[in-house]
Amino acid sequence: MARIDLRTLAHSYRPNPAGRADYALKPMDMTWRDGGAYALLGPSGCGKTTLLNIISGLLVPSQGQVLFDDEDVTAVIPEDRNIAQVFQFPVIYDTMTVRQNLEFPLRNRRVPEPEIAARVAEIAEALHMTEDLPRKARGLTADAKQKISLGRGLVRQDTAAILFDEPLTVIDPHLKWQLRSQLKALHRRYDFTMIYVTHDQTEALTFADSVVVMHDGEVVQVGTPEELFERPAHTFVGYFIGSPGMNVLPCTVDGRTARVGASEIALARAYAPRNGKVELGVRPEFVRVAPAGAGAESGGVPVRVTGVEDVGRYRIARLRLEGHPMAAILPDDARIDGDTAAVSFDPAHVNVYVDDHRVEGEA
Amino acid sequence: MQTRPVNQKAWFLVLPVVVLVAFSAIIPLMTVVNYSVQDTFGNNQFFWVGLEWFDDIIHSERFHDAFLRQILFSALILAIQVPLGIVVALCMPKSRFWTAVVLVLMALPLLIPWNVVGTIWQIFGRVDIGLLGKTLFSLGIDYNYTQDPIDAWVTVVVMDVWHWTSLVALLCYAGLQSIPDAYYQAARIDGASRWAVFRHIQLPKMKRVLLIAVLLRFMDSFMIYTEPFVVTGGGPGNSTTFLSIDLVKMAIGQFDLGKAAAMSIIYFLTILLLSWVFYTVMTSSDASDRKPRG
Known part of the structure; x- marks a missing residue:
């Protein structure tokens, strides 16, 4: 040995x-x-x-x-x-x-x-x-x-x-x-x-x-x-790792907020503004989908729904956030009507990447 | 057991081949059978003689001698060419460029018409003008394939080795190329010696191509005619008169059609029998363990 x-x-x-x-x-x-x-x-x-x-x-x-x-x-x-x-x-x-x-x-x-x-x-x-x-x-x-x-x-x-x-x-x-x-x-x-x-x-x-x-x-x-x-x-x-894989969205960060296009996403930690390719990553498991219009006050970000796949054990919603494709895993009771919805992310599970490598935020 | 649907119509698909083989092989063979049981004095007159020609051939000393020469020749050819071919295949260069060069060089003898091969060696070995003969002569070696039976044999055997060893080598090389690298890597990790790698990996993996090589070399050497006929004409005396040379002498030289036909059939059956023996012996170990466990 x-x-x-x-x-x-x-x-x-x-x-x-x-x-x-x-x-x-x-x-x-x-x-x-x-x-x-x-x-x-x-x-x-x-x-x-x-x-x-x-x-x-x-x-x-x-x-x-x-x-x-x-x-x-x-x-x-x-x-x-x-x-x-x-x-x-x-x-x-x-x-x-x-x-x-x-x-x-x-x-x-x-x-x-x-x-x-x-x-x-x-x-x-x-x-x-x-x-x-x-x-x-x-x-x-x-x-x-x-x-x-x-x-x-x-x-x-x-x-x-x-x-x-x-x-x-x-x-x-x-x-x-x-x-x-x-x-x-x-x-x-x-x-x-x-x-x-x-x-x-x-x-x-x-x-x-x-x-x-x-x-x-x-x-x-x-x-x-x-x-x-x-x-x-x-x-x-x-x-x-994971199926579907993590959603990776190009963004800018400033403090506890990340911006994807015009949408704002809350982060658990603070990040100084960065140069280079900045992206946020969130697994489809930690994306919550709510009906459209559940809107700004609950922190939801509007998305377009392009499809829902049933893969047996769960369903996957295919979404577009500011034009960027992403996926979310839907709980059994979740319903999506029409082709718009609002998503919110669990801040503790949102990671920030600079040039593909994860960076730690400050507490 | 699974029962499969049987469709007898499939036989019709085999029919074209049966017809082709009938005209190209079976019917000509039947004419030989026809000659072998009759005697003729020309004028298209035939007399039934039964198995007399066969009896004659089997008890003829001339046939016995030619047959023994043939067996000895084929045995020598296999004993030299198969091991030599394996060694050549194992020693092939590793670099792609030199492999290509060696492969082309080795293929050359295989592309030369057989009577040209005979002519090359006939001249090569001549004591008066041949490079080989003259060199040996000037080295003080008493070599003359037209007078000394041993010299004639050496010349014919060396010629065949030159002509055909590449075939065995190329087949073995192809067999070696098909062995995945993982086998060699596993053997290195297991601490196997060079000999163990040959014995337990390379040889077993070459077995199938070796079977083909042995069968081809046996059949071809057993039927050899052109090259020794051109070099020695069967001589000196009858020392290099192999079966096919003897057969041609009998059929065309002496016009003994019945006897020659009987000899042809014996010759043919001998090749068939010996090929079957080689095949059975070399595949027997396969059959015993090809039972995947259920």
């Missing part, structure tokens, strides 16, 4: 990176707590897999260091790093039985025979695969194969961290849930540091105690699922 530190780490696939745009991974400092369960969340191409491959040692970063428990392993090859990785598509050794697959990493490291037998038996039991041990690995289903790849990581006693690169992509939906809870149980039992790459936010939020959101080669926020939801540090996080 180990804590993993990344120090001013950056990576470019080009030999001579010129500008920031040439970096697949922009300079970052990160600490992955020993025994933590992290989800690495972000859209395709944001650098998740690059980061993972650097931690596992498959890729040597162009700059910066990787430390395992304060020991610099930047130049250490993968097999000496005590890292296991589970890939998007199950990797198993076709010609071997399940048992031989699980034994393989230990045999390569010349572990004594009795220890191999004991470890394999233990891990097979933990994976609920004891009776599959004598089978040929090739004939197994995708989820069983994925469990074997995980098992090859777990079987090594010294495994410090297990990295998962979207491991449930090829698994049937009804088995995904099962495999996820099994993985959670294994994490509790073996207490390995777990870094789980995904672009599925439900997967990330149900899994991890800490979610790392990446965007365009940068880590934009590290936090608990609640923090990501309540206080997105970057407009991208607001947009990416």
Whole structure:
């Protein structure tokens, strides 16, 4: 088990990176707590897999260091790093039985025979695969194969961290849930540091105690699922987490008031006027919709209603505020008549962004 | 068990192919069968002889010798070209540019007409004017493929290796290219040696293309005619007279049509049988574990 530190780490696939745009991974400092369960969340191409491959040692970063428990392993090859990785598509050794697959990493490291037998038996039991041990690995289903790849990581006693690169992509939906809870149980039992790459936010939020959101080669926020939801540090996080995503409206701020066009919106904290791109962000969950004309005295801002979608558990109102599109989640009893309405925002849940980054107001 | 609807009309869709194959293969084959059970003295007169020609061929020492030479030749070809092809495929350069260059160079021998290949090597190996023959001669090596049976064999085998190893290499290379990177990455993390990567990842993933390579190389080498005919003409003596060369001598040289027809059929069935054996042996391990668990 180990804590993993990344120090001013950056990576470019080009030999001579010129500008920031040439970096697949922009300079970052990160600490992955020993025994933590992290989800690495972000859209395709944001650098998740690059980061993972650097931690596992498959890729040597162009700059910066990787430390395992304060020991610099930047130049250490993968097999000496005590890292296991589970890939998007199950990797198993076709010609071997399940048992031989699980034994393989230990045999390569010349572990004594009795220890191999004991470890394999233990891990097979933990994976609920004891009776599959004598089978040929090739004939197994995708989820069983994925469990074997995980098992090859777990079987090594010294495994410090297990990295998962979207491991449930090829698994049937009804088995995904099962495999996820099994993985959670294994994490509790073996207490390995777990870094789980995904672009599925439900997967990330149900899994991890800490979610790392990446965007365009940068880590934009590290936090608990609640923090990501309540206080997105970057407009991208607001947009990416939650369905529908956070409403982002261009505005100007002055004190406890934000102005979107001619409409005024109350803020919980005071902000000094800012230069740059100023926006306010509010989640559709914290937008209240009232009938039109409930007007100025109750703090409502007039909006045009462009549609209402019923997505099953709740309804989403599609609105336009001063011409800017936004969404609101409607409570069951809410009614909207005609194509105008008034909205009010819960001030505690209105965030202010300058150049896409969240700024704190003064009390 | 699921029952599927059966529609016998589908047979009509197969009909064009059946007709085509009938005219291109089955009917010509039947004429050979026809010759093989009759004797003729010209004038379009035929006499029924039953299986006498087959009996003759099977007990003929000349056929036995040619058959053994053929088996030995094919065995040598497979034993050299398959491992060599795999090695070449594994050693392909990593850079895109050099891969392209090597692929083109390797494809060249495959594009040369077979009798030209024979002619190239016939001249290449000549002791008086050939680059190879003359070099060997001046190095003091007593090499002469027109007089020494061993030299003739070496020349024919080396020629075939030059001509066809690229095919095996190209097929293996295609097989290797289809292996996802994750396999190599997982193997590195598992601490696998270079040999283990070959044995447990590359070889199993190449199995299908290797099956094709072995079948193609077996069939082609077993039927080889043009190149050795051009280089050695089957000699010296009968030392490089393979089955097809012997067959042509019998049919066209001696005009023994019945005997040649019987030999053709035996030849054909042998290739069919051996190909089936290769196929069955190489796919047998697949069948045993292709039962996904329910």
